[in-house]
Amino acid sequence: MQWEVVIGLEIHTQLATQSKIFSGSATTFGSEPNTQASLIDLGMPGVLPVLNQEAVRMACMFGLAIEAEIGPRNVFARKNYFYPDLPKGYQISQMDLPIVGKGHLDIALEDGTIKRVGITRAHLEEDAGKSLHEDFNGASGIDLNRAGTPLLEIVSEPDMRSAKEAVAYVKAIHALVRYLGICDGNMAEGSLRCDCNVSIRPKGQVEFGTRCEIKNVNSFRFIERAINSEIQRQIELIEDGGRVIQETRLYDPNKDETRSMRSKEEANDYRYFPDPDLLPVVIESSLLESIRASLPELPPQKVERFQSQYGLSAYDANVLAASREQADYFEAVVRIGGDAKLAANWVMVELGSLLNKLGVEIDQAPVSAEQLGGMLLRIRDNTISGKIAKTVFEAMAAGEGDADSIIDSKGLKQVTDSGAIETMLDEMLAANAEQVEQYRAADEAKRGKMFGFFVGQAMKASKGKANPGQVNQLLKAKLEG
Amino acid sequence: MHQLTLAEIARGLADKSFSSEELTQSLLGRIKQLDPQLNSFISVTEERALDQARAADARRAAGETGPLLGAPIAHKDLFCTQGVRTSCGSKMLDNFTAPYDATVVSKLADAGMVTLGKTNMDEFAMGSANESSHYGPVKNPWNLEHVPGGSSGGSAAAVAARLLPVATGTDTGGSIRQPAALTNLTGLKPTYGRVSRWGMIAYASSLDQGGPMARTAEDCALLLQGMAGFDTKDSTCIDEPVPDYSANLNAPLQGLRIGLPKEYFGAGLDSRIADLVHASVKELEQLGAVVKQISLPNMQHAIPAYYVIAPAEASSNLSRFDGVRFGYRCEDPKDLTDLYKRSRGEGFGVEVQRRIMVGAYALSAGYYDAYYLQAQKIRRLIKNDFMAAFEDVDLILGPTTPNPAWKLGAKSNDPVSAYLEDVYTITANLAGLPGLSMPAGFVDGLPVGVQLLAPYFQEGRLLNVAHRYQQVTDWHTRAPTGF
Amino acid sequence: MALQRSDVEKIAHLARLGLNEGELPRITDALNSILGLVDQMQAVDTSGIEPLAHPLEASQRLRPDQVTESNQRDAYQAIAPSTENGLYLVPKVIE
DSSP, rough: OOEEEEEEEEEEEEOOOOOOSSSOOOOTTSSSSSTTOOOOTTTTOOOOOOOEEEHHHHHHHHHHHOOBBBBBBEEEEEEEOTTOOOSSSSSEEEEESSSSEEEEEEEEEEOOEEEEEEEEEEEEEEEOOOOEEETTTTTTEEEEESOEEEEEEEEOOOOSSSHHHHHHHHHHHHHHHHHHHHHOOTTTTTTEEEEEEEEEEETTOOOOOEEEEEEEEEEEEEEEEEHHHHHHHHHHHHHHHHHOOEEEEEEETTTTEEEEEEEGGOOOOOEEOOOTSSSSSEHHHHHHHHHHOOOOOOHHHHHHHHHHHHHHOOHHHHHTTSSHHHHHHHHHHHHOOOOOOHHIIIIIIIHHHHHHHHHHHHHHSSSHHHHHHHHHHHHHSSSHHHHHHHHHHHHHHHHHHHHHHHHHHHHHOOOOOHHHHHHHHHHHHHHTTOOOOEEEEEHHHHHHHHHHHHHHHHHTTTTTTTHHHHHHHHHHHHHHO | TTOHHHHHHHHHTTTTTHHHHHHHEEEHHHHHHHHHOOOOOOEHHHHHHHHHHHHHHHHHHHHHHOOOTEEEEETTHHHHHSBBOOOSSSGGGTTTTTTTTTHHHHHHHHTTTTTEEEEOOOOOOOOSOOOOTTTTOOOOBBTTTTTSSSSSEEEHHHHHTTTEEEEEEEESSSSSHHHHHHHHHHEEEEOOBBOOTTTTTOOTTTTOOOOOOEESSSHHHHHHHHHBBTTOOOSSSSSOOOOTTTTTTTTOTTTTTEEEEGGGSSSSSSSHHHHHHHHHHHHHHHTOOEEEOOTTTTGGGGHHHHHHHHHHHHHHHHGGGGSSSSSOOOSSSSSSSEEEEHHHHHHHHHHHHHHHHHHHHHHHTTTIIIIHHHHHHHHHHHHHHHHHHHHHEEEEEEEESSOOOEEEEEETOOHHHHHGGTTTTTTHHHOEEEEEEEEEEETTTTEEEEEEEEETTTTHHHHHHHHHHHOOGGGGGGOOOOO | OOOOOOHHHHHHHHHTTTGGGGGGHHHHHHHHHHHHHHHHGGGOTTTTTOSSSTTOOOOOOEEEEOOOOOOOOHHHHTTOOOOOOTTTEOOOOOO
């Protein structure tokens, strides 16, 4: 049977406010337990929430960025359930009238196509505290520092069809919230967490299969693995004659499998109702307009500009604009190095694989945009060839300085003196007299192939430093002549 | 000294007839002597009171003035008072020493008031008889075999028995006005949002409102002046200027249009109470008021709607009492669910558990629309009735309660019959309107109250009418025998 | 439709209230009489009426994004039933 995978994601982003969503406590990560838990965060009797305006502004920024309708009147509701990390016995969230309505986000897939993913809604809510499971004589410890941190929960449509697409979408959201400056995106600290809804259905079937929700996956790698292992589990289950049960599961990266969450087993009845301590939030269109005016250039506009301004392909533009840091790096390289297509290639291919190999992000790249731009200048003025440039790049990555000094110290400057090249060619042709004979006897079609051999020999003889264009031209003349 | 009203105390302190410390000592002695009969206090904060009294005397000696400076007060035991047990009348909070002050508490303390203690109340303000308190029932000083009303029954009994001149109360469905009526006091529930709810332990957040309880309208004006005002810590508090409530107490009532809703005088109302209400109307007519019949056609639906909305909000508000961070925790919980169930099962009393369950049910999947949403729609119908009525009249007048105070225990096994006693008061909470109850006579030696309702933020008008009425009647001056 | 004992058990669990077996019949009766009162509401025609969640129909006021709270852990945990190393203790949480 051919299976189709259906994935929808709920992404929780912690908004980068100074204080909590309903209290004046700090939101700093990693403080001593319960030192950032105020009366309100602790749910003390008699306390009341007051909404942080910055959380509202940030949610509006996100809404505008995904071209969604911003609820002119949005309402906070209580989601009632008992859990020790939830001090009030309810979470303040939004249900019927969220702040951000339907929107969408375009993501670049590996095959070069662009896919539009629907975003159902995004709503504001408060984060819960943390249960620490180290043993305190059979007890758990509760830290409420995180309780009340503002979250924007972004709910996608079930539009993804593979784990790779899901990861591409999460990366796009990650990039967007960082572009907007509304979330630091630090997944290791839980600033961006993902619940993955996964189901499968026979290819061609319209109805969705029963879905499972994998809770709280917090790295791109784990998202891909968790989804793939869950897909595998569901396929095996169904093919063995079983049935998928709708449930909440947890991904265990050590075993690379998902397991059912005991605590969420019983069907919850959250008894949502409008929070009577909070009034409806009214968003005036004037506020929205001022937020719109303050938005930075976002990925879609950047992609468009990269194509029109630099003549890049849609795919290249998407890849380069995927993160604000990468886009800024690229443009810095162009500013110095001049040739946008060349810059795009170097940033995407050589720098990309270097970062991959080192496992670091672009803001920690060992080669700065200034260095790379400087090197491109030397390619463009024929000081070095593209091939030699790779050697220079490696040296820059190894911390040996900038392009000019490396070219100097290693003597990598390209030979462009025609006389010197001719002498070198003459020596090379003399050493390969037999092949020269064969070449001259061959027909036009065969010559093409054989010509490459001579170029290779010439570059080898010059240790790659001879200008390839000149080599071509002079070689042709000598062989034909 | 105990017979003095707040206004008289203010004058006495101002002209140095007595000091705050002397007054405080005297009232503390009276509480010690008489409260065992009434059980109106949960905590008497003697030392704190004397410290505050001395501090107030020092402030006055330093030239400070003000009607509340050095005057005594007690707070219903759901106003958080830093360093003092704030129990809400519940075993759940018997061990709860509040780590902060309610806005009402801090405002009145800043104005120099001396807190004598915390008054008894129905557990979590749920009740109309003050019989659901963990600390035992409060007795009505007019007849110790009768209830004082609730849920602010401790504040009512204490002020009625002249243990002190004024106290704070809260009103979610009549909890200031009904006990005021049943103990011969003047009690005012302000417009929703007029008084900050910060630090006032919630029963039903969209209905709860704190207010003054006193023997005269004049005293209510003085106390409300100290309680009312905008508070950035309460999102539902309204940023409206607070008028000078004492300034217009004597304004003439000439031409005042008073509406009598026919629904307030139907079946269920004790006819002797009806007679007293009509007599009070006559007095007001003498003062120049014009009386009109009106109709509030949806009034009959108020109780059902209230007993969905209030329990629904309460079921959620009371979820924080889980034995984890404060309050009662059961012995040796065997797991998390056991911790929750036993802490809550043992910590909450019967009536609180009933309302939590009604509320949880009304909000649960499949019932939300039929209960909660329907109740909110009825709430709008009730508000619309009032808005229409206030097109034609300035005030609405009727009985505060259908019956005088009943005997202790008479309704404790029948929650619904007790709920019906709130029939006249509940609508003001659903609509958020200000309402006042004032003494209007006696039936079988038990006090009867008349209720006045006004448009939003017209507390001043209510106090003005009640004050003028109290200038020409003496019901409010009568004291219960033995107190 | 009257609540059965099993409904009451379900609601009590939802609200995490531990009820004694012996109390159940009495509680069931009391809840049914309250719901009987409440059900009178069902006869009211409310078609086309907007629900009213808040009497004054004002809108939410917003707070500036400022840290105004400082660490008060010791004071707040002084009234807690069980703490250790600054953490609130509860019976083991199983995920």
